[in-house]
Amino acid sequence: MLSLNRKTDYALIALAYLADRGGQFASAREIAVAHALPLPLLMNILKSLNSRGIVRSTRGVRGGYQLGAALDRVSLYDLTLALEGAERASDRGEGEPECCGRYKIDASPMHGPVHAFHSRLRRFLQEAKLSDLVVPGRRIDVPVEHVVRRTKQKNGVSAVEMQVS
């Protein structure tokens, strides 16, 4: 039906991490290590988010990801859209919002409840902004064994340098 699965959770964790970094770049590896997430999967997720503009990416040796939009401009619905598979996206006719998928709930009045349910759920997801869930300014819990050096930024935010092996 719609992508409310583990990927959504991992995406939220990654976005919270990026929000915490305050515009700095963080690599997929860094996030994966910090939260013990499977790296290749997290990379896929970040790729999806990037292609939808939810994060921005920079390649190369000092590259990584940063937030691509203000948290209050991105909804859970945007997130699920970004994360759902290509098959899923083709269920509904291009641009048409999430409806009944590939199986046919026809327009008969008795199917009203189904449509009402789907449309309520969609509205809920659209109204839930990332800013409501991701509270910035939290401390990142970096496993101590990976921390190489802690530095103090000029803006008062403390940064960690990590060994990511």
Next chain:
Amino acid sequence: MLSLNRKTDYALIALAYLADRGGQFASAREIAVAHALPLPLLMNILKSLNSRGIVRSTRGVRGGYQLGAALDRVSLYDLTLALEGAERASDRGEGEPECCGRYKIDASPMHGPVHAFHSRLRRFLQEAKLSDLVVPGRRIDVPVEHVVRRTKQKNGVSAVEMQVS
């Protein structure tokens, strides 16, 4: 994560049908024929709903299902609980509401967004009552080829007698 799938839709359709029957019994077969739903699957769904008290069942030749509770007392959350598989139910520790499933989102502060998301979703489902979705008094769309006889009840509701082969 939680059961927002085709079963949920079928259940809503069946419940709307039952609500429309105003307390009369309707058999699984009748509902399946009326809405072209796969009968064995619908039977499983109704069994699940029955075991949770959302519908009531009576066996035998004139038996079937009727609503088991007022629509405004049953939430979408109740519905998903009734429909989720046994494995799912065992994910969370008995009575504990839907949380992070079997994979461990630990208590670290960075996982707050995940918990916030899950708890918001749960609250949404709990607050959405069937009465908000299922509008009683709708006409049932019975395929005309199955209608044997239409009768007029004393309460003004018209009933159909169907050939269900």
Next chain:
DNA sequence: TTGATATCGTACTAAATCGGTCCTATATTA
């Protein structure tokens, strides 16, 4: 009392999805 109809409980299966991996290519920087 017997047959038809209905649910109950449980087990089963094919197909789709999910969670996760891997590989090659490309971009960036030290």
Next chain:
DNA sequence: TAATATAGGACCGATTTAGTACGATATCAA
């Protein structure tokens, strides 16, 4: 030029979903 990072795929095993099957039991009607 080597190291590091993302981009864009294809790929795979395990789980879940959607749907089926079947024997047992309950109810009612003829």
